Amino acid sequence: MKNTISSTNDPSLRVGVVGLGHWGPNHARHFSRLAQLTGICDSQAARLHKVRDLYPGSRCYQDFGEMLAECPLDAVVIATPTSSHEKLVTAALRAGKHVLCEKPLGLSSRLTRQLCAEARRNRRVLMVGHTFLFNPGIRYLRDTMANRKCGRIFYLHSKRTHYGLFRPDVSVVWDLASHDVAIFNFLLNTEPIEVSAVGHDWLRKGIQDLSFITLRYPGNVMAHVHVSWLDPKKEREIMVVGDKKMLVWQDMASPGPVFIYDRFVVKEPAVMREFGDFQLFPKEGDITIPKLNLEEPLLVQAREFLAAVRENRRPLSDGAFASRIVAVLEAIDQSMKARGKPIKLSRAGVR
Ligand SMILES: NC(=O)c1ccc[n+]([C@@H]2O[C@H](COP(=O)([O-])OP(=O)(O)OC[C@H]3O[C@@H](n4cnc5c(N)ncnc54)[C@H](O)[C@@H]3O)[C@@H](O)[C@H]2O)c1
Structure with missing residues (x-):
C-alpha cells in the first residue's frame, strides 16, 4: 500500500457534503478551503440551517437525490449514519461523482465489494474516511x-x-x-x-x-x-x-x-x-x-482525496481497503x- 500522501488545493473541484450532524461539518470546513463547496445537504432542516450561514455560496438541500441531480458537483462527501452509506454511495457513483464516504463503508462486505466494482466501472474515486x-x-x-x-x-x-x-x-x-x-x-x-x-x-x-x-x-x-x-x-x-x-x-x-x-x-x-x-x-x-x-488528520485526508481525483488514481484508504475492514x-x-x-x-x- 502507498504510504505517501499527496497534497492539493483545487478550487476548480466542486464538492458537496451530505450529513451535517456531529462529523459532516468538519468535512464542510476543510472542503470549503481546499475546493469549492458547492452543495450541502441534510434531511433535517435544523441541521442544514445551522451550517448554511457559514457557506453562503453553497446551495442547500434536504434531499440527496435532488442535490445529485441539480447541484454542479464533481465529488461528494458522505457523512451520514453507516446504515445509509451503501445506498448513498451507489447513487453518487451512478450520478458520476467521486466519493469520499465516512467509515465504515457499509454493513455488508458483499455490497461494499459491489460499490468498489461500481466505482471502477464509472472510473470514479471511491475513498473511505479511515482517518487514522x-x-x-x-x-x-x-x-x-x-x-x-x-x-x-x-x-x-x-x-x-x-x-x-x-x-x-x-x-x-x-x-x-x-x-x-x-x-x-x-x-x-x-x-x-x-x-x-x-x-x-x-x-x-x-x-x-x-x-x-x-x-x-x-x-x-x-x-x-x-x-x-x-x-x-x-x-x-x-x-x-x-x-x-x-x-x-x-x-x-x-x-x-x-x-x-x-x-x-x-x-x-x-x-x-x-x-x-x-x-x-x-x-x-x-x-x-x-x-x-x-x-489535522481530516485535512490531510481531504487533500489525499482531491489529489486522487485530480490524478485519477486510487487513494490511500480506497474502497477495497475499506471493504476488507467490513469483512x-x-x-x-x-x-x-x-x-x-x-x-x-x-x-x-x-x-
Ligand atoms: N472518521 C472519524 O473519525 C469519524 C468520527 C465521527 C463520525 N464518523 C462517521 O461519520 C458518519 C456520521 O456520523 P455522525 O456522528 O456525524 O452522525 P450524526 O447522526 O451526528 O449525523 C448524521 C447526519 O446525517 C443526516 N442524514 C441521515 N440520513 C440522511 C440522508 N439520507 N440524506 C441527508 N442527510 C441524512 C442526519 O440528519 C444527521 O444530521 C458515521 O458513519 C460515523 O461512523 C467518523
Whole structure:
C-alpha cells in the first residue's frame, strides 16, 4: 500500500457534503478551503440551517437525490449514519461523482465489494474516511515498523473507550473498532487471518456497547482491541510490541503522542542447566518522544482525496481497503454471536 500522501488545493473541484450532524461539518470546513463547496445537504432542516450561514455560496438541500441531480458537483462527501452509506454511495457513483464516504463503508462486505466494482466501472474515486491512516502519530508508528526499527512484531494492542455517543444503527464494533482494524491493517500492511470476539449489549438489544476482540495476523502476530461506549475514561491508545522496541501512541498525550521504549529481551544460555536451556534478561534503555508535525488528520485526508481525483488514481484508504475492514467486522459479529468462536478470514474477491 502507498504510504505517501499527496497534497492539493483545487478550487476548480466542486464538492458537496451530505450529513451535517456531529462529523459532516468538519468535512464542510476543510472542503470549503481546499475546493469549492458547492452543495450541502441534510434531511433535517435544523441541521442544514445551522451550517448554511457559514457557506453562503453553497446551495442547500434536504434531499440527496435532488442535490445529485441539480447541484454542479464533481465529488461528494458522505457523512451520514453507516446504515445509509451503501445506498448513498451507489447513487453518487451512478450520478458520476467521486466519493469520499465516512467509515465504515457499509454493513455488508458483499455490497461494499459491489460499490468498489461500481466505482471502477464509472472510473470514479471511491475513498473511505479511515482517518487514522492520516494521523501523524499513527504514520510515525507505521514508518518505524516499516523500517524494521521495532524488529519482529510480537503483538499490538488498542484501547478506544469513552462514555456516551451511543449509535442507534451500529454497535461499538462498527463504530469504534473499525478504526482499530484499519490501523492494525495499515501498520502491519496485511490483514487478519482469524478473529474471535466477545461483547455485550446492555443498553440496546442487539447493539453491543462493549467488545473485546482478538485478531491473528500472518507471522504469529497477535492483536487485541478493547472498545466501549460505557467506560468512565476516554482513551485512545495503540501499543506495538516488537523484539527490538516497543511503541505507544496516545492521542492528545503531552508533549507528543508517540513514545518509543527501548526495551527488548536478551536470551542467554543458562548457567545451571536444570533451570532450562536459556535465561531471559529484560533490557531497558531510553524512552523517546519524537517531535511530530501534528496536522489535522481530516485535512490531510481531504487533500489525499482531491489529489486522487485530480490524478485519477486510487487513494490511500480506497474502497477495497475499506471493504476488507467490513469483512473483518462481519467476522467479529459472527464470533460474538457464537460467544467467541474463532472465525477464519479469507481475502477472496475483495481486491
Ligand atoms: N472518521 C472519524 O473519525 C469519524 C468520527 C465521527 C463520525 N464518523 C462517521 O461519520 C458518519 C456520521 O456520523 P455522525 O456522528 O456525524 O452522525 P450524526 O447522526 O451526528 O449525523 C448524521 C447526519 O446525517 C443526516 N442524514 C441521515 N440520513 C440522511 C440522508 N439520507 N440524506 C441527508 N442527510 C441524512 C442526519 O440528519 C444527521 O444530521 C458515521 O458513519 C460515523 O461512523 C467518523
